[in-house]
Amino acid sequence: MDLRKISIEEIKKKPFFPKRISREINSEVLKIDPLKIIGSIKVSLILKGLKGRDDIINLSGKIKVTATLECTRCLKYFNYPLNIMVSNNFVEEGEIAEGCVELKRDNLTNLYFRGEYLDLLENIREEILLNIPDYPMCQEDCLGLCSICGMDLNDKACHCKDKKEGPFRMLKKLINQEEN
Numbered sequence: 001m002d003l004r005k006i007s008i009e010e011i012k013k014k015p016f017f018p019k020r021i022s023r024e025i026n027s028e029v030l031k032i033d034p035l036k037i038i039g040s041i042k043v044s045l046i047l048k049g050l051k052g053r054d055d056i057i058n059l060s061g062k063i064k065v066t067a068t069l070e071c072t073r074c075l076k077y078f079n080y081p082l083n084i085m086v087s088n089n090f091v092e093e094g095e096i097a098e099g100c101v102e103l104k105r106d107n108l109t110n111l112y113f114r115g116e117y118l119d120l121l122e123n124i125r126e127e128i129l130l131n132i133p134d135y136p137m138c139q140e141d142c143l144g145l146c147s148i149c150g151m152d153l154n155d156k157a158c159h160c161k162d163k164k165e166g167p168f169r170m171l172k173k174l175i176n177q178e179e180n
């Protein structure tokens with residue numbers, strides 16, 4: 001089965017027989033640059049039609065992948081495992097004008113398609129990118145780099161801050177003295 005070309009007609013014809021896709025995808029196939037993926041992308045997805053609505057195809061399942069991200073605080077690279085739960089409704093684009101608002105539910109995302117085929121690879125790619133944090137951090141309380149000497153404060157504490165605060169403390173003292 002070509003994941004780039006999933007026949008919509010075929011799924012629609014058999015709404016009671018979900019199409020199960022379990023596969024390991026080579027990250028190079030996904031062209032997810034500049035994101036670095038470690039190993040393959042494991043997908044376990046189910047595509048099915050909805051009873052009584054032949055303009056909708058539902059996609060659910062899991063995507064498992066590990067990416068290498070750069071910590072925005074300390075600039076170190078770290079592995080970031082992702083376990084993405086997918087729950088999407090693909091709605092045929094022609095139907096939007098007629099209003100598909102009623103389909104929107106909090107736990108579902110509606111996506112729109114046009115044409116004969118569904119590009120599942122593109123969808124997997126988007127799901128991964130959507131789940132990458134905007135400001136990745138190697139750990140929740142990463143201390144980052146010292147803005148003065150550049151030392152990784154997770155490894156060792158430097159004394160730049162003490163020195164930086166020195167003159168201000170001195171000034172405060174002087175002001176206090178004057179006030180007294």
Ligand SMILES: [Zn+2]
Nearest residue numbers: 071074138142
């Ligand atoms: Zn960090």
Ligand SMILES: [Zn+2]
Nearest residue numbers: 146149158160
């Ligand atoms: Zn420092």
